[in-house]
Amino acid sequence: MSMIALAVSSLRHRKSTFVATFLSLFLGGTIVMAFAAMFDTGTxxxxxxxxxxxxxxxxxxxxGWGLIIVAFAVVSTLTMSVRQRSSEMALLKNVGATPGQVSRLIVGETLAVAxxxxxxxxxxxxxxxxxxxxxxxxxxQAGEQVGYVFGPVALSVGFAVTVLGAATAATVAARRTSRMRARDAVAAAALEQSGMSRKRKIAAWVFIALGVDLGVVTATVFNGEGVDAMQxxxxxxxxxxxxLALLSxxxxxxxxxVVGALLSRLGAxxxxxxxxxRQRVHQMGGALMPIILFTGIATGTLYMQSIENAAAPVANTVTTAEEAQTIETLNLVVVGMIALFAAVMVINxxxxxTTYRRQEFGQQRLAGSTPQQVLRMVGAEGAVLASAGVLFGSIASIATVIPYSIARTDSVLPDVTVLLYVGIVSxxxxxxxxxxxxxxxxxxxxxxxxAVAV
Known part of the structure; x- marks a missing residue:
């Protein structure tokens, strides 16, 4: 009970710390429940x-895709939040808190927010x-007489994903921190010494391999099969x-x-x-994740639909105008939903x-850095994050664009406008x-x- 009371007190006095977690859960729950309501309405x-x-x-x-993206975003947000509080967790251990108590604190806070x-x-x-x-x-694509129903499926799925998913994610995120010895936790809080876990690396390469496999299947098995290649x-x-986001x-x-030497020439x-x-790759890697997702999924889906719109009909397949409209709407809704969510996650x-670094910025200014130098530092970091996110997101989109172009046009490079890509990158x-x-x-x-006294 003491850790539950501490969790409630922590939420009350550190509301700003949990804003990012709340926003990701709130937006994720909104998306999942909105689409689950289509099941209530359709049945x-x-x-x-x-x-x-x-x-x-x-x-x-x-x-379903929204659920996967939302779950991934929630896990990454919670992981970043837990890493930001490493020093707090280390302090609790130094005063006698057990690993179980630390885990219950993190999970309790997350459940309340979720x-x-x-x-x-x-x-x-x-x-x-x-x-x-x-x-x-x-x-x-839906009859005018159909009445809207927001029923039990939407509510149950929404609460299950938001609350239970968040609790699971918090448990996973807190496990490593809670098991570290107090001395190691203090060191980890000062400098990011840990690398990625083996499980995370394995999961990342499994997802990448799955993406490559689906791309190969698209270009070979579904070659000449028309719109079915979108599957x-x-x-x-x-x-x-x-x-790629897991490997961020x-x-x-x-x-x-690669770019460190160039950046160092730009001044302080x-x-x-x-x-x-170099010292905060895990925290900044968390910011890189949504940029990769936004660029990769938006580019892949929008270019796939553009290729389909420009492709000639396939003689051996029968796709009605209504079916084509449904497919296009689905694709645009997918990219719109994911792009909006990823965009909000980038901002969030x-x-x-950046706000968490208030004390760091204060220390730099007390050491002699000017506000302009701090802003140039943040701008340089943002430029690297944006460039890296666009680069690896673009690489991810290739798994869709090139195979679909081969399947529908027998051409490796699609004959579509580059302005679409410029817009996504911008x-x-x-x-x-x-x-x-x-x-x-x-x-x-x-x-x-x-700032330093905070």
Whole structure:
């Protein structure tokens, strides 16, 4: 009971610490419940078979992918939050807290935040689901007479994913921290000495291999099969992007080693950015994850649909205009949902990570750094994150774009506009730089002495 009381007290006095976790859970719960409501609506009494099939497909396909992305984002956010609190966990161990007590503290805080997020997500999820049904009705994929139902499936799935998923993620994220000895925890809090776990590396390469396999199947088995190739092509970039996102600390370290010499020539700000990225690869890797997902999935899905729109009909397949419209709507909804969620996660993660560095910025200013040098440091870090995220996200998208182009046009390079890619890259860069610099400007507005005392 003492750790539960401590968890409640921690939430009460450190609300800003849990904002990032709350927002990811809130938005994730909203998305999952909104698409789960399509199942409630499609299986209600009096719904015609065509509408029912379209709505259930929407709930299963889009909602399923949304569930995977949301779960991944929640785990990464919670992991970053736990890493940021390493010094606090070390202090608790030094005063006698057991590993079990530390784990219960983290899980208890997460459960409280998750339940609040799920509860507050019900209203916006119901509204989002209603808007989604209206879009489907306007495009002729759902009957005009179908009434919207936000029922037990939406609520049960939403709360199960948000609350139970968050508790599981918190348990996983807290396990390593709680098992470390107090002395090691203090050292880990001062400097990021740990590498990625073996399980994480294995999971990453399994996802990458799955993405490659689906790409090969698309280009070979589904070659000449028309729109059916989307069954495997669409998944390829998603799995590949998740695999690369899991490897984000290692990828960021590699990029930093390559561009570090160049950054160091840009003055004190560039030199400090290089040192920070080398010492904080796990925290900054958490910020890199959503950039990779945003770029990879948005590029892969949008270019796949562009290739399909430009491809000639396949003689041996029968795809009606309604089916083609349904497929296009599904793809656009998928990329819209994931892009929106990933964009919010980019902002959320970067703002949280930058705000957390208030004390660090204060120490740098007391040591002689000017506010402009601190901002240049953050800007350089943001530029590296954006470049790395775009680079590896683009690599992930290849698993969808090239195989689908081969399957539909017998050409390795698709004959589609490059402006689409420019728009995605620009959006990723703008989100990254605006979020990090905006949060840094607000953070350094606090006097240095007060910042260090926090």
């Amino acid at each position: 209600a009494d009096g719904v015609d078979s065509t509408t029912s099939e379209a709505l259930v497909t929407m709930a299963s396909v889009v909602g 339940f609040a997020a799920a509860l507050l997500a019900v209203a916006p999820a119901a509204l989002t689901g209603k808007i989604l049904l209206e879009i489907l009705q306007e495009t002729g 495997t092509a669409g998944q390829a970039s998603i799995w590949f992007a998740i695999g 600390p290692a990828l960021l370290r590699m990029v930093t080693n 700000g560039g030199w400090m950015a290089t040192q920070n990225m 993660t970067l703002v949280s990570a 959006a990723a860069a703008l989100l990254t730089l605006a979020s990090s610099l905006g949060a840094a400007r607000k953070t350094i507005s606090t006097p240095a002495v007060e």
